[in-house]
Amino acid sequence: MVTIYDIAQKANVSAMTVSKVINNTGRISEQTRKRVKKVMEELNYVPNSNARSLVLQQTQILSLLITDITNPFYTSLARGAEDSAKKLGYRLLFGNSDEDYDKEQDYVDMILSTRVDGVLFAPAGDHSLKHLEKLRAHNIPFVILDRAVPGIESDIVLGDSKQGARNLVEYLIGLGHRRIALVNGSLDVSTARLRYEGYAEALQLHGISLDDELVVHKSYREYKGEDQLERLLKHPAPPTAIFAANNFLAVGVINALRKRGIRVPEDMSVVCFDDLDLSSALDPFLTVAAQPAYQFGAMGIQLLVERIQGSAVPEPRKLILPSELVIRSSAKIFATE
């Protein structure tokens, strides 16, 4: 590999001079500068950022840790983060924890050993606390995305899960539904708790008593949850509508319903959190609370960089992005015959 020393030798200057040319620091005559640059091009020089990071004690790399690269919510978020990072002069190191604490752990170690300047962290759940504390212990600035983690205070970008859930459920209630089921994510994820609260609140507000038999908690990644769905459907007074706490759960639910010959929305209304992008483009079917995923990433990077550069207020900042109720056709009016 070509180093500044090779350049220096061929250009008949010292390595330091080359470094100064590269970084535009110090005093270098126009003539020397040109000569050095020419040699750099001839030899196809590319600086070694490892060496650079070592002495500078900074990498110009940010890390983005997401929990599911196959979920359009996170890929849009990633796009937002990428664009924003590039604009601010940072490179982005992606990681995908797969909603798995162990993988998350591995990525945290990798992040630490890479000495990234900051981390955009979408936690798998409450047990991510340990990992965030580790980052903090090492003084790595981070911004949390999408899910709050009890026990840690930091800059954070969240969606309004409670409000979004309320909107969806109130919409269903407005359609005449009274028996509304919730297929939720795991309760050790903050958004699942809030979506549950929003659900409960909407019911209460409309004088509908909460029936815990109609609530199912599983993982946000569960495509199929036939078992528990079975329980819902076998209920003496089965639901007429289902609120799925995210896009994947909705797809799982709908497929499971169809497999049983239950049509959506004719026999069962279904709504959910998060949009499906391509699916919705192709077939605007699901009624959803759509979150501004791209903004999550873009704003997250912005907060992070402000934090790194010290231009942020010392207090943790909390950004709550509203979701938008997009009414399509997966829910319909419920009328008692």
Place this chain on the structure above:
Amino acid sequence: MVTIYDIAQKANVSAMTVSKVINNTGRISEQTRKRVKKVMEELNYVPNSNARSLVLQQTQILSLLITDITNPFYTSLARGAEDSAKKLGYRLLFGNSDEDYDKEQDYVDMILSTRVDGVLFAPAGDHSLKHLEKLRAHNIPFVILDRAVPGIESDIVLGDSKQGARNLVEYLIGLGHRRIALVNGSLDVSTARLRYEGYAEALQLHGISLDDELVVHKSYREYKGEDQLERLLKHPAPPTAIFAANNFLAVGVINALRKRGIRVPEDMSVVCFDDLDLSSALDPFLTVAAQPAYQFGAMGIQLLVERIQGSAVPEPRKLILPSELVIRSSAKIFATE
């Protein structure tokens, strides 16, 4: 940040001894080893991989460059690559070129300056040649994914675009279609050329003359290509079926058709390359040639690591993964009234 020197001091040994403990090299008594390890834990030591890479001249990082992170084909591919890399003890640095040569260029420079051990490269198109040559000039091993680039010989993992296209078009022909349009990607992408060839071959095989008026070339990312679609539809003898060269194009085409009140498949049959994952899970509608995206990534990493470790034959290896014709309901029998 804690370094091996801090550990060394507190454990009353030399830095070298710490290094030996970390890497399990040299001779260290069990007692010392334990003492050092204990101190490492106490101080929460994490090795600095920049320093490590600098002296070792290798990073244990592989880079994955994809062209569109929002396309499920590439996210599945990424998952495959990630799993495979992790298994082989490498970290993965993602990059997303957005089908943009300039962004690709930036990522190549970043890759070079990071001194990654190897690159999994999904090129934006033929003009990626320059970037691949740059990698080669710097002796960075790489494996090309999905799209061949004329002028460069290397390990490569491809789908069978020609065969897949033939299968799709022959399927349409089997349904009775004779006027079949092709909405293709840009011709400076190898897969687009091959899909065109497959299309042409299928027509010829069945004695249907190729009408260039029915072929449109644009970008794989174009969601809406109303203009050229207009041309197709205004044709004196308009097509009865459309073969879209990838998933995004298909979605664009279908939306444009619907906007004009043309129903799929009743008024127009549509098939395409690549599946839509969630969309297909929710609504198994599009008839597609599905590619084993996960395998692209997994196999790519495997070839790459073999190349890096020198366990591969010197000759470039070419892996062609077949696609699978998945018949659903976006195409129907065409009968002349």
Place this chain on the structure above:
DNA sequence: CAACATAGGGTTATCGATAACCCTAAACTT
């Protein structure tokens, strides 16, 4: 018991780049 091997660990140079400081000749001051 002298000669030698070995366990256990330390020294020093090095990877590539940069910060901090130093040096010299020409230009400028008064």
Place this chain on the structure above:
DNA sequence: AAGTTTAGGGTTATCGATAACCCTATGTTG
């Protein structure tokens, strides 16, 4: 004309880790 700036660049130490080699006290052997 002597002192002072300044342009233009060079020297040296350093970041954190490791390779290659060296050192010393035991243990082993004939």
